Amino acid sequence: MSISTDAAGASGALSALAGLPFAKGHGTGNDFILVADPDGAHEITPAAVAALCDRHRGIGADGLIRAIRSERLPEGRALLETEPAAEWFMDYRNGDGSVSEMCGNGVRVFVHFLLDQGLVELAGGGSVTIGTRAGIKVVTRSANGYAVDMGPWSFIFPDHAAAKSMDSVVHADGLEVPRPALSISMGNPHTVVALAELEELAATRLYEAPEVQPLPEHGTNVEFVVPAEPLVADGAGSITMRVHERGVGETQSCGTGACAAAAAIRYWAGAGAPDDWQVSVPGGVVRVRFLARDGAEHVELSGPAVLVARGTLV
Numbered sequence: 002m003s004i005s006t007d008a009a010g011a012s013g014a015l016s017a018l019a020g021l022p023f024a025k026g027h028g029t030g031n032d033f034i035l036v037a038d039p040d041g042a043h044e045i046t047p048a049a050v051a052a053l054c055d056r057h058r059g060i061g062a063d064g065l066i067r068a069i070r071s072e073r074l075p076e077g078r079a080l081l082e083t084e085p086a087a088e089w090f091m092d093y094r095n096g097d098g099s100v101s102e103m104c105g106n107g108v109r110v111f112v113h114f115l116l117d118q119g120l121v122e123l124a125g126g127g128s129v130t131i132g133t134r135a136g137i138k139v140v141t142r143s144a145n146g147y148a149v150d151m152g153p154w155s156f157i158f159p160d161h162a163a164a165k166s167m168d169s170v171v172h173a174d175g176l177e178v179p180r181p182a183l184s185i186s187m188g189n190p191h192t193v194v195a196l197a198e199l200e201e202l203a204a205t206r207l208y209e210a211p212e213v214q215p216l217p218e219h220g221t222n223v224e225f226v227v228p229a230e231p232l233v234a235d236g237a238g239s240i241t242m243r244v245h246e247r248g249v250g251e252t253q254s255c256g257t258g259a260c261a262a263a264a265a266i267r268y269w270a271g272a273g274a275p276d277d278w279q280v281s282v283p284g285g286v287v288r289v290r291f292l293a294r295d296g297a298e299h300v301e302l303s304g305p306a307v308l309v310a311r312g313t314l315v
């Protein structure tokens with residue numbers, strides 16, 4: 002596969018990337034362009050990312066992920082001081098060229114790409130430690146693809162959340178009235194809105210970014226979720242979700258969003274809520290588990306990772 006960077010309409014921003022190999026992959030339909038730039042030899046500007054992610058004039062993707070050695074980035078070097086195993090850093094950019102701290106589907110596809118490129122090994126019950134702007138993430142194989150220890154979740158507005166269990170208000174096109182919501186950090190920001198019916202979820206229009214009050218400092222991803230009725234089947238909680246991603250728009254899936262959605266529903270459900278969750282998104286199903294690890298509650302995300310093409314930027 003050969004893609005002309007001129008066709009992407011931003012030849013200035015892209016010409017420096019000519020000759021760079023890329024792969025295209027996805028995790029439950031959340032799709033990414035992946036490039037290996039081990040030594041940080043390439044400047045990948047926001048304009049270049051936006052041009053490559055353009056679905057009509059570029060390769061098309063929700064985001065671009067650069068594989069770079071942690072030692073080649075200041076934020077990676079900072080991580081290496083305490084986490085020497087984090088050899089590779091996931092440099093994640095949204096489709097509009099903006100940087101995000103973390104991507105849950107992306108980190109699974111990233112490890113799949115590193116394996117494909119022969120840059121890491123993941124034998125037997127082994128693990129790979131990845132550096133991200135939201136700290137290290139440890140990735141193992143799982144029955145459904147890859148499992149990622151996402152670390153703990155937290156409230157973005159802790160005082161409000163503790164007092165009211167909701168701390169935000171969201172309005173989206175198609176909803177008759179603004180809805181209460183809860184803002185949760187998975188390293189990146191999320192605001193979760195629970196709806197009662199799947200029909201209401203389907204009627205919500207996500208072409209435009211929903212209005213969120215108060216808006217987290219660096220913007221937010223917004224998840225609209227419908228808990229199953231009954232909530233728990235076969236020991237696992239079940240949620241259907243759609244998402245509007247910061248820096249992208251509506252996507253087929255969002256891994257960090259699924260974690261935030263499960264955390265919010267579990268928090269609202271209170272004592273006795275399950276630790277194991279199945280989150281159905283337009284692009285498939287991911288699993289979220291809450292585990293006690295190192296004296297803290299960690300979130301584990303698991304799901305598939307697929308590569309569909311390899312090519313070279315020209």
Ligand SMILES: N[C@@H](CCC[C@H](N)C(=O)O)C(=O)O
Nearest residue numbers: 101104105106189255256257
């Ligand atoms: N789709 C990703 C999240 C990507 C980043 C997000 N748009 C942001 O700006 O935080 C996921 O799977 O987590």
